[in-house]
Amino acid sequence: MITRHFIDVDHADGSTRRVHYRMAGSGPPLLVVHQSPRSSAEYIPLIERWADHFTIIAPDTPGFGDSQALPHERPECADYADAVIAFLDALGLGQVAAYGFHSGAIILVTAARRAPGRFSAIACGGYAIWTEAEKADFGARYTPPFLPQPYGEHLAWLWGRVLEQSWFFPWYRAEPGSRLGVAHADPARVQPIVMECLSAGDSFSKGYAAVLRANRDVPPPGAPTPPVLILAYDGDPLKAHLARLGEVPDSWRIAPVETPADLEAEALAWLLAHPAPMAMPRPNLVDEGFVPVAAAGFDGLLHWKGAGDLFVHAPGSALSAAPGGCLAIDLPGHGLSDLWASAPADLSGWADVVLDALVSLNVRPARVMGAGWSDGLAALVAGRLGAVHAPQPQPAGRAEDWLAQGLPDLTPDWAGTHLLKAWRMVRAETCFDPWFAPSAAHARPFDPADLAPEALAVRHLALMRASAAQPYLAACLAPLLDGAA
DSSP states (O other): OOEEEEEEEEOTTSOEEEEEEEEEEOSSEEEEEOOTTOOGGGGHHHHHHHTTTOEEEEEOOTTSTTSOOOSOSSOOHHHHHHHHHHHHHHHTOSOEEEEEETHHHHHHHHHHHHOGGGEEEEEEEOOOOOOHHHHHHHHHHTSOOOOOOTTSHHHHHHHHHHHHTTTBSSTTOOSGGGBOTTOOOOHHHHHHHHHHHHHHTTHHHHHHHHHHSOOOOOOOTTSOOOOEEEEEETTOGGGGGGGGOOSOOTTEEEEEESSHHHHHHHHHHHHHHSOOOOOOOOOOOOSEEEEEEEETTEEEEEEEEOOSEEEOOOTTOOGGGOOSSEEEEOOTTSTTSOOOTTOOSSHHHHHHHHHHHHHHHTOOOSEEEOOGGGHHHHHHHHHHHTOEEEOOOOOSSOHHHHHHHSSOOOOOOTTOHHHHHHHHHHHHHHHBSSTTSOSGGGBOOOOGGGGSHHHHHHHHHHHHHOTTHHHHHHHHHHHHHHHHO
């Protein structure tokens, strides 16, 4: 089973940064570092395949996934490498083997140059050696700032940019000579990358830029270095870079391969041949994490944060909407919690999941509050706990209309219009109640700060992540619809 965790990492400059990571398996420790702009989630299939051989630790790099960004205006590759070492320090791991792909490989090689004794071996899927002309071109065009815009303009740009990076390399050079052989228009392949870019925000451009302008960090022969394997497969633009590596230390090996499967097999064999000493990570305790829950047909991890009164978020929202000073849980299929393959149609099952999480956390809140249509679930949980229910106003409009129109269909389409649809919803719900009936009669008071693009982006991301929003909304509305009948 892959578990998920948070840890607070101290850096040499005195700052502390919260890092999210995945872990699975048994055996010697293996650190895996993802490419930009992805997260450790991209390694889930690999973690499942390699967990029989290693205790695999997969952090989200600074600013990506669910890890906090570095406190630098213009971070460099060395800063990301130092963050890797600080993460190992926080876990109490002296030495690990490591695997990285593309920018993950670049970060690891730089980390090994700066702290060679921390790695028993490194396997790399591609390693970029950019020319000065390429660095100048990428610096000017590859990673423009990525900031939310008032009317969602950034979403149209992002979808097109991620889609067309399978058509051309670099993505912005739309010309015959830059075509790739892996072009597609598959929303199922574009959506995960887009979601991770939305999660990263402007760290998307900063982190990418840092590795694109990084200098060749290959140690000279005779310098201290762990054994390093650098591979690249057919179709990878970095395969041509193998010939650019030049002279490498004797303990290094450079090998072209034909397929991604060949790359994985070669990397695994290399890492098995150079294991790190057996050691288990020793994480510190933080006020955030993931708790396993098995109730009402749900069997997975729920994300929680904070302490105190319990806050129950609305359908399509997440614990990011919680006020300060309370305990909040991302319900199944919301926020960072696991999906719910078959969510129940009644609130009782949702309450079972929440109560099971509270038992696992060994907490018993004295007060429970909801938000929007979740007030019914808050009342049910409070009743079962013997806690105080703090009633909250419910949205305006008929339950029938909310069931029909309250949450739009956000199934990804090849043109990316689902992103804009969700943005229009969070913008409209700031100004009107209900959001789908914008008129003077349904105007609601609001703080202009709530329409700031940065504020909208938080709510937009929560809505885009809410795969179980529709069944949760239906369960919240069911008692009202039954009463009307």
